[in-house]
Amino acid sequence: MNHAAVIAALQPPAGGFRTLLALPLPALNLEIGMGRGSFICRTAQNEPEQLFLGLERRVQLVAEAIERNTPLPHNVRFIAADARHLEELFAPQEINRIYLNFSDPWPKARHAKRRLTSPQFLACYRRLLAEGGELEMRTDNRQLYDYSLATLEADGWQLIIQNENLPPQEAATEYELRFRKQGLPIYYLRAKCPLEE
Numbered sequence: 449m450n451h452a453a454v455i456a457a458l459q460p461p462a463g464g465f466r467t468l469l470a471l472p473l474p475a476l477n478l479e480i481g482m483g484r485g486s487f488i489c490r491t492a493q494n495e496p497e498q499l500f501l502g503l504e505r506r507v508q509l510v511a512e513a514i515e516r517n518t519p520l521p522h523n524v525r526f527i528a529a530d531a532r533h534l535e536e537l538f539a540p541q542e543i544n545r546i547y548l549n550f551s552d553p554w555p556k557a558r559h560a561k562r563r564l565t566s567p568q569f570l571a572c573y574r575r576l577l578a579e580g581g582e583l584e585m586r587t588d589n590r591q592l593y594d595y596s597l598a599t600l601e602a603d604g605w606q607l608i609i610q611n612e613n614l615p616p617q618e619a620a621t622e623y624e625l626r627f628r629k630q631g632l633p634i635y636y637l638r639a640k641c642p643l644e645e
């Protein structure tokens with residue numbers, strides 16, 4: 449996809465993603481599965497001195513994110529790629545915060561590896577997060593929430609916040625608005641990455 453705000457899949461910028469902004473060492477925040485991008489764009493507007501990257505495997509949604517959120521905040525870029533390729537895109541410890549918003553729950557046990565909080569993905573995030581880096585997750589799905597609490601604990605993450613009925617925040621995702629309209633609770637957690645040995 450050819451647009452100034454889109455990083456061509458699997459071609460990280462030379463020198464890392466921080467070179468995208470002419471700011472000294474901005475924090476780098478990544479939303480995995482950003483959908484149509486409402487959350488990442490609003491959050492980027494609120495924090496103009498940090499870099500926000502939205503990763504989404506469906507190219508069509510990246511195109512829609514651009515259309516919906518134009519004019520884009522200066523500090524947002526999109527990546528059309530699957531999270532399976534994260535380690536080809538990012539250098540170790542390059543990321544400060546990872547957001548997982550309403551990720552696909554993959555309820556069948558044989559698909560558990562695809563959940564974005566599986567032990568395999570957590571090990572990958574641990575390598576890519578900087579010291580003190582954090583993971584934030586929102587979901588309507590109780591099973592995925594409980595599963596994530598368990599995998600995070602087993603992997604040594606420090607749980608900072610857990611909330612089983614998150615009140616509305618300034619930045620919302622498209623799915624979140626839909627679930628809130630239906631009166632469903634939003635489960636939320638924030639966890640700090642363990643130190644790599």
Ligand SMILES: C[S@@+](CC[C@H](N)C(=O)[O-])C[C@H]1O[C@@H](n2cnc3c(N)ncnc32)[C@H](O)[C@@H]1O
Nearest residue numbers: 481482483504505506530531549550621622623
């Ligand atoms: C249920 S939607 C939620 C979208 C958005 N975060 C929201 O809350 O409105 C899940 C999104 O994650 C994307 N997704 C799922 N697995 C992914 C992966 N492995 N890599 C990148 N994107 C992924 C899907 O394409 C979809 O757009």
